[in-house]
Amino acid sequence: xxxxxxxxxxxxxxxxxxxxxxxxxxxxxxxxxxxxxxxxxxxxxxxxxxxxxxxxxxxxxxxxxxxxxxxxxxxxxxxxxxxxxxxxxxxxxxxxxxxxxxxxxxxxxxxxxxxxxxxxxxxxxxxxxxxxxxxxxxxxxxxxxxxxxxxxxxxxxxxxxxxxxxxxxxxxxxxxxxxxxxxxxxxxxxxxxxxxxxxxxxxxxxxxxxxxxxxxxxxxxxxxxxxxxxxxxxxxxxxxxxxxxxxxxxxxxxxxxxxxxxxxxxxxxxxxxxxxxxxxxxxxxxxxxxxxxxxxxxxxxxxxxxxxxxxxxxxxxxxxxxxxxxxxxxxxxxxxxxxxxxxxxxxxxxxxxxxxxxxxxxxxxxxxxxxxxxxxxxxxxxxxxxxxxxxxxxxxxxxxxxxxxxxxxxxxxxxxxxxxxxxxxxxxxxxxxxxxxxxxxxxxxxxxxxxxxxxxxxxxxxxxxxxxxxxxxxxxxxxxxxxxxxxxxxxxxxxxxxxxxxxxxxxxxxxxxxxxxxxxxxxxxxxxxxxxxxxxxxxxxxxxxxxxxxxxxxxxxxxxxxxxxxxxxxxxxxxxxxxxxxxxxxxxxxxxxxxxxxxxxxxxxxxxxxxxxxxxxxxxxxxxxxxxxxxxxxxxxxxxxxxxxxxxxxxxxxxxxxxxxxxxxxxxxxxxxxxxxxxxxxxxxxxxxxxxxxxxxxxxxxxxxxxxxxxxxxxx
DNA sequence: GAGCACTGC
Numbered sequence: 001x002x003x004x005x006x007x008x009x010x011x012x013x014x015x016x017x018x019x020x021x022x023x024x025x026x027x028x029x030x031x032x033x034x035x036x037x038x039x040x041x042x043x044x045x046x047x048x049x050x051x052x053x054x055x056x057x058x059x060x061x062x063x064x065x066x067x068x069x070x071x072x073x074x075x076x077x078x079x080x081x082x083x084x085x086x087x088x089x090x091x092x093x094x095x096x097x098x099x100x101x102x103x104x105x106x107x108x109x110x111x112x113x114x115x116x117x118x119x120x121x122x123x124x125x126x127x128x129x130x131x132x133x134x135x136x137x138x139x140x141x142x143x144x145x146x147x148x149x150x151x152x153x154x155x156x157x158x159x160x161x162x163x164x165x166x167x168x169x170x171x172x173x174x175x176x177x178x179x180x181x182x183x184x185x186x187x188x189x190x191x192x193x194x195x196x197x198x199x200x201x202x203x204x205x206x207x208x209x210x211x212x213x214x215x216x217x218x219x220x221x222x223x224x225x226x227x228x229x230x231x232x233x234x235x236x237x238x239x240x241x242x243x244x245x246x247x248x249x250x251x252x253x254x255x256x257x258x259x260x261x262x263x264x265x266x267x268x269x270x271x272x273x274x275x276x277x278x279x280x281x282x283x284x285x286x287x288x289x290x291x292x293x294x295x296x297x298x299x300x301x302x303x304x305x306x307x308x309x310x311x312x313x314x315x316x317x318x319x320x321x322x323x324x325x326x327x328x329x330x331x332x333x334x335x336x337x338x339x340x341x342x343x344x345x346x347x348x349x350x351x352x353x354x355x356x357x358x359x360x361x362x363x364x365x366x367x368x369x370x371x372x373x374x375x376x377x378x379x380x381x382x383x384x385x386x387x388x389x390x391x392x393x394x395x396x397x398x399x400x401x402x403x404x405x406x407x408x409x410x411x412x413x414x415x416x417x418x419x420x421x422x423x424x425x426x427x428x429x430x431x432x433x434x435x436x437x438x439x440x441x442x443x444x445x446x447x448x449x450x451x452x453x454x455x456x457x458x459x460x461x462x463x464x465x466x467x468x469x470x471x472x473x474x475x476x477x478x479x480x481x482x483x484x485x486x487x488x489x490x491x492x493x494x495x496x497x498x499x500x501x502x503x504x505x506x507x508x509x510x511x512x513x514x515x516x517x518x519x520x521x522x523x524x525x526x527x528x529x530x531x532x533x534x535x536x537x538x539x540x541x542x543x544x545x546x547x548x549x550x551x552x553x554x555x556x557x558x559x560x561x562x563x564x565x566x567x568x569x570x571x572x573x574x575x576x577x578x579x580x581x582x583x584x585x586x587x588x589x590x591x592x593x594x595x596x597x598x599x600x601x602x603x604x605x606x607x608x609x610x611x612x613x614x615x616x617x618x619x620x621x622x623x624x625x626x627x628x629x630x631x632x633x634x635x636x637x638x639x640x641x642x643x644x645x646x647x648x649x650x651x652x653x654x655x656x657x658x659x660x661x662x663x664x665x666x667x668x669x670x671x672x673x674x675x676x677x678x679x680x681x682x683x684x685x686x687x688x689x690x691x692x693x694x695x696x697x698x699x700x701x702x703x704x705x706x707x708x709x710x711x712x713x714x715x716x
Numbered sequence: 717g718a719g720c721a722c723t724g725c
Contacts, residue, residue: 117723164725311721435725645719665718
């Protein structure tokens with residue numbers, strides 16, 4: 001920390017105590033003169049009774065006494081870092097407080113980003129209520145598929161990804177006077193890119209202000225990154241949580257989790273339990289075991305209701321976690337309690353009130369990226385100390401709680417890393433690179449990322465974009481690349497769509513791409529796997545999973561998107577409905593880009609062939625060749641893979657083009673479609689170039705194919 | 717012949 005920063009922090013630090021004691025005036029000086037007394041300055045209407053009710057509660061928030069101080073800091077600095085824990089009220093109070101000085105109707109607004117859609121929506125509603133205005137007028141939100149903002153908007157809540165997209169059409173963010181980045185400590189890919197972008201933009205737009213809000217722990221890292229930014233610390237308001245560690249390391253964390261939850265139910269006083277685990281299968285297993293354990297308790301302990309929680313659970317079952325725990329079973333007995341067994345979804349995305357006990361085995365599934373073989377995969381890994389603290393905090397939202405960590409205190413202190421690696425260090429960069437190029441950032445190597453991705457990861461992204469034709473050999477964005485960046489898709493899928501008119505299948509490509517951009521549309525409940533497989537076979541196309549997706553989507557439309565029909569046929573109507581929204585959005589963008597929307601007639605023998613060629617036009621880097629031994633080798637990377645058992649392909653075609661590489665018990669390729677060697681030579685000769693092709697059976701087959709093509713051409 | 721942590725555009 002340099003001297004200037006240190007001084008800035010001290011200045012704030014000394015004054016903070018004084019202002020927190022005395023609640024300063026809410027309106028900025030001079031502002032209240034402009035309006036009728038008792039009227040809402042934002043819309044000139046008299047305040048409702050509810051406004052005053054809510055205001056009383058707002059004045060109790062820890063952040064309330066800091067607001068004037070914050071305004072001072074923002075006035076005197078371009079960037080301010082705010083550190084505030086859960087319950088401080090920073091998310092709702094700070095953005096609306098800035099509106100008074102920094103937003104002007106019809107010209108400038110305050111924007112506040114959130115990592116999640118639900119948060120953007122619900123916070124916007126809450127703040128609109130607090131400001132006593134109609135949601136969609138002075139306060140609105142903007143998320144994918146929904147924009148409630150308009151010409152009167154003074155305060156706009158949006159997802160971080162949405163702001164990034166807006167920056168593409170408005171690189172100087174000219175409509176905005178203050179950008180508030182909330183939940184910056186989560187370090188989502190979009191927030192990290194935005195921070196780098198804002199750091200540059202702040203140099204160019206001296207009138208732009210930026211407030212970076214983070215939970216405790218690493219606010220100083222943000223302060224260092226935004227050189228000279230003052231740090232404002234706001235206390236939180238939560239209840240104490242007592243932490244317990246195991247004296248010895250646990251060999252089997254699943255077993256330990258069951259035992260601990262059962263013990264809490266048997267011995268501890270009333271209050272609900274939250275157990276963190278890593279995935280669906282583990283969770284369903286533990287739920288079953290807990291139901292069995294609960295039977296062993298006497299009736300005086302009350303009933304134990306067990307709920308699983310993970311994102312692919314149908315919404316109706318997800319909502320059950322909010323049901324109240326049952327009362328006592330016998331007069332004078334203990335009330336019942338609920339135990340929620342959850343993935344990380346309960347760590348940040350979903351808050352369950354009434355949790356008093358947390359069981360934390362210390363693991364979660366985390367994305368990792370291996371640039372060498374270009375594979376993103378999920379790995380069960382130890383969580384960070386920050387994550388452990390967040391989990392424990394879930395026990396103290398309504399009253400004092402207890403957290404049982406299923407690891408030793410020594411390993412908490414010495415083995416867990418302080419922070420989870422930010423997503424940008426664990427992801428492929430192809431999409432980020434395309435976005436940055438589109439935003440006019442040419443020199444990616446010197447772009448000021450808070451945590452720069454590995455050079456090899458960036459190289460892989462540049463290479464991929466070059467092969468796809470999005471970047472030329474000098475790394476400059478091509479016309480195709482500019483169009484690809486407009487589509488909210490991975491570059492391969494964007495390329496596939498843009499190539500679709502060439503293969504006379506734009507409408508079909510749109511449907512397939514939409515289905516691939518949503519969670520799995522085929523459902524396979526554990527109890528009914530056979531029935532589900534039979535249902536899927538109705539849609540199966542012998543040449544692969546992509547045509548099968550198209551068939552299922554068509555059947556869905558043919559049955560008028562009927563949810564009952566979906567569930568009879570083991571299709572997720574939730575996924576298909578969102579595929580429909582995605583498809584509409586993509587179609588609108590294609591129309592705007594003047595990409596012709598064409599189809600091959602369904603009775604044409606080339607209907608599916610054209611689609612398969614088009615799939616290959618986007619996915620030609622994801623191809624595997626069947627080797628003599630019977631296993632597949634991925635092209636160029638030479639990874640041994642097997643077709644994922646979910647594939648509809650029942651024979652093993654010599655060449656398959658796949659959507660993703662999944663690393664679980666073995667290496668699998670998922671969503672596979674048979675392609676022909678010839679197509680590789682015709683569609684992607686620059687990639688299937690014999691000069692740069694590793695020796696092996698695939699190369700031999702390609703050589704044979706090229707010779708054949710030459711011979712045919714000679715004959716013509 | 718087997719899983720898919722969580723977001724977001």
